[in-house]
Structures are given as structure tokens and as C-alpha cells.
Amino acid sequence: MELRPFHIPTSHFFKKSILWNDEEAESKVKDILGHLLGTKSFFFVPSCFAALELAAYSLDFTLNDEVILPSFTHVSVANAFQRAGAKIILVDCLPETMNIDPESVLKAISKKTKAIVYMHYAGNSTGFTAVQEIAKSMDIALIEDAAQSIGSSQEKKHLGTLGDFGCFSFDYQKNVECGQGGLLVCNNEKYLERLQRLYLNGTNQIEFNQGKVDYFDWQDFNGGNYRFSSHLFQILLPQLFHIDTINGIKLKNALDNLNLIGSFNFNSAHFFKINEESNHQTNWILFEDHNEEKTFIHSLKEKNIPFLKHYYPLHLSKMGKNLPFHETTGTAKKSKNIIRLPTYIR
């Protein structure tokens, strides 16, 4: 029996809907996203890494400035801030949701803290309000890593639109995808002008395009080409148009996965919950008891169900093991044992 694939990109089911030219597709994609997110202040970029990096450079880290990151996160988050000159401080997460632990954030915070990255793991925002209040009270920038969160909200406000920046991924595993792609939402006007320069190679091209200057020139050392391929709007459009359908199917798949997990009566497992405001992009389970884990994996193999691990915790990695890490719940160190179940449309 052939193993089922772990993932099939969502766009495979919508490719036949290509009806528009690039400009029409771009305009419609931006309309739908503007409506969904409730803001027009966003930038299409080549990846969620690019969105994080652009946010990090916009914050203008200088020597000794620190950023607080979850240890349980994608390596590219750390790379983005490392490159932009931030000193990285790692924190622990909550066992129920794998979201950042606000207690750990409080332990990590100092006068040097310039920014906090909150990851909406699996489209959830547990503890976000607490972290938001900490950031606000101490005038610290808040970046939402909303890579997995398209179509997810908290009290009906779309995730990624609540902090200073929101970073989305459209990579091939996401509910809405274009192979590789990302989106940076800027929710704080004070960063917008520099961000626009950095986005366009550190130039004043935006003023040139508006006819305000005769030439555009090199105005910022930290710019890059963050542009997005116009052809990919064609791929995104039908998916964004049908995002409720897609996330509805993801909910059904999540219920199926919960039934599978529930059939075992595990004692030591933490796992994802149904949350009507999540997009259920990631279905995960983490065992305290190694024997229960073995039983589960054996059963998955018997049933021909593929599975994947998730992030190797940064504080245990070669580059991260010498960075400050503030342990509270002890969850981050176990996170390398997370098991993810398939959620693709089938």
C-alpha cells in the first residue's frame, strides 16, 4: 500500500479557475485581502521569512537591542532578526497550545528589549492579549508571526493585524498558498515610510513613481528587492475567493484527526483543540509518555497515515544553545517530539 502524501498544496484544486490577467488578479487579491484583514497597509513578499526580515530591518536594531522569540518556532524567525542586528532572547511556551508563555516573556524582558515576536501557532492566539499588554506597557514593538493564520481571528479581528507588524506565509503547506510567498502587514504608521523604502531596494522609488523626484537613488543601506511575482496573484486569487470553503474543509479534517486521537484515550498527550476562530492549518499532538507516543506512531503507520515532526527548538540547536533562554513550563524542550497530522484537502 502506497503511503499517502503528507501534504497536497491547496492551489492544486483551484488551478483551473485561472480567468484573469495578472493586473486584474492582483487588484482582486488585494481587494479580498483588504476586506479580510481590515487594512490596506500590506506588502506582498517572497516568503514569511522576507516579511519577518523586512519588519526586523524596519525596527532599526542597534547594538545591544534585544528581541524576544519563542524557542519553539521556525529557524527563519531567528535568522531574520539575527541578520537585522538584534540580540536574540529565547522563551518557553504553553503546553496546551504551544503558544509563547507570557510568564516566560516577563522573565526575559529588560530595558534592552526592543521587540517581541508572538507566533500564532496553528492559527491560535492563547496568551496573546497578555503579551500585547506587556508590550504596550513597556513601549516594546510587537510582531505577530501569523505564518499559519490566514483566515484566523481573535474576537473577530484577524490575526496579524493586532500588533505593530503581522507576517503571513503562503508557502505550499499553508491553507492559501502560492508555492513560496508571504505578506507583511504594517499596523503602525511610524514604521511605514522606512518600510516602503526598504521594500524597494532602500530607494525612494515610491516618490519617483509619484513624479515627486527625477531619479530614485540609494537612500538606505538595509533595503532589498522584496517584490513578489505578479504571476502568483493568479494562483492566490481563487483560493482567497474560496477561503471560507478551504478553512471549512480544514475544520472537517481537524475533527477527523481529533476523532483519531480520541479513539486512543491517551493520558499523557497534549494536542490541538477545535477553535472556531482558527483556520486549523496545523493539527499536532505531543506526548509526555514515550510509550503512548510509540503506540500512536505504530497505529499511524498501520493506517498508512503520514506524519511529520515540527520545529527543533532553537535553544537546543547548534546556533541557539548559547543564547539566553528563559524556561518556565519546560514545554519548549519537549517540542521536538511534536507529531503533525495531514490536513490537506482530499
Next chain:
Amino acid sequence: MELRPFHIPTSHFFKKSILWNDEEAESKVKDILGHLLGTKSFFFVPSCFAALELAAYSLDFTLNDEVILPSFTHVSVANAFQRAGAKIILVDCLPETMNIDPESVLKAISKKTKAIVYMHYAGNSTGFTAVQEIAKSMDIALIEDAAQSIGSSQEKKHLGTLGDFGCFSFDYQKNVECGQGGLLVCNNEKYLERLQRLYLNGTNQIEFNQGKVDYFDWQDFNGGNYRFSSHLFQILLPQLFHIDTINGIKLKNALDNLNLIGSFNFNSAHFFKINEESNHQTNWILFEDHNEEKTFIHSLKEKNIPFLKHYYPLHLSKMGKNLPFHETTGTAKKSKNIIRLPTYIR
């Protein structure tokens, strides 16, 4: 009368050729490129900027290490090396071709020089061999900025495959394009291992994919997500398949543009030449005499022919004016007056 567009992306004429699934398209694109370039050591990236940045990080610049760049080049070249920690030294170019002046390179070189970037402007390689010899004799890395050079060669060897690294662009103005996209060719094995890590977020994911390790983890601070959208192989494939046809049309357009220029008998103009090994992606003209320039621009407007300027020289820009600049021919400072003529397929 409506102004003709300056550019129409090549892919518009090949979109109906989409016949393959992403995996087939990727495999065929890599086969065609491997054959064209004579190497399989290349990486698809989101832009030529990304290719340059990845090359720059692979070189591992440390404090006081210098890179020599043409002043007449795209801002993103400077950004890429600036970000990777290189100290930038700017040099002049040759009036006949706008390529880097080897004399200026010789003036700029020092014991601190770690790399030289040679830009194959308009798909030409004048003076490249001289620069290559300088680099080789002093053990300096040579990066070919081959952004405009797909399908261009020197003595039948494809540009971008002669130095240590070659950086290509597939942005919407290039002969072969996917909106935004790039390619990094690595011609020197000693950089390959680190490059592969940096390409995949600074992790050992390549070893993980080969089954050599149980987890991949964070192994390099300077990695990023440089992956390319699989959907774009569909866009590239028909163009690469027909690259000789495309470059043939560009040659015809170049001859038309030369006829237009020739009809004026200008005394003070430098302009592009026909070179059977160039892809004629860029057709340019530069006037010493401002009155001749005015005559030409007036005529273009009368004939409804759109035109564009090109790079604002880095040594005159806000960020570049305090960087070392080695003037020889005095051409770089005039380069902001270059006029580019349309070359798109019509």
C-alpha cells in the same frame, strides 16, 4: 495617440503553453538550464538580489573585508554586499559598453579586497577576461552579475558560469521572466556546502532530506528562506524552451533600434552594439552633448516611442557619496543620462 508601453513581459506570449504539472515543469526547466549553462550547480531564488545576497553571505565577509562594485549598477547589488558585512569600494566603467573598467579595478584593489562584482551590462562581457585575470592572480572571489544575460555568452561559454558565482534575474523586464525570480550559479565547489545551508534557512535540512540526521536544526546565523515558488516553473518553461526564438526577436528589435539611432548621425553618442553572443536585452544610448540628447528625446516623443533612464550611479547617491570611488574614464558620473529603448516582443 496612446503611448506604447516601454515593456511587455515575454511570458505573455507563452502563457498558453502551460501543459505540465509543477514537478514536470521544474524538472524540464532544470534540464534546459543545465544544458544551456553547462552546469547543474544552481539555485532558484526569489530575485537576482537574493542571488547576490546569498553569494555575498557565502563569501563570509568579516570586518574590513572589501568588495569592488561598479558605481553604475543596480542599488540591490550594493545592498546585498552591505548586508553581508562587506565594505563597498566603487569603480568606474567603460564608455563603449558601460562595463566595469579594469583600470579602475586595479586602482581600487588592496589586500583587503575579498571580492569583485563584474556586471555583464546588456549581456556584454567587455573587459571581463582582464578582470578575471586580476581576480585569479590575487585570489579574489569573482561574482558575475548576469542579471541581464540569459542566453548570452563569451566564446560560447555562457555568462555567469565563468567566475565563482553567477547571478541571474528573471524579473518581468528580462528576456526570460517569471515576474520576480532569480538564479544563483555556484562555479566554485569550496563555497557549495555553506551555500546549501544558507539557502535552507541556515539549517542542515539537506542532510535531513537525505536521511543522514533525525532532525534538522539551526546551524548558521546567516541563512534565510531563499526558496522559489514551484508554480513559476510553469511560467519559465515555455520561454526557456524557445529562448533562441526570443533572443532572435530581441536581435531584430536591436537592429531596428540601431537603425533609429543611425538615422540621426549623432557625434556625441555612445550606444550599444550588435554582438552575436549577447541577448540584446538592453538597448541604450548615452550623449555627451546635451543638445543631441534633446533632439533625440524630442524625436522619440514625436514617434510615440517610450524610453527609460537606467541606474543612478551609486557614488552620487545619498548612501554611496561617502564611499570610496575610483574614477578613471569619467563615465559612471554621466551614466544617469542613459536612455533605454524598448526591446519587448511585439
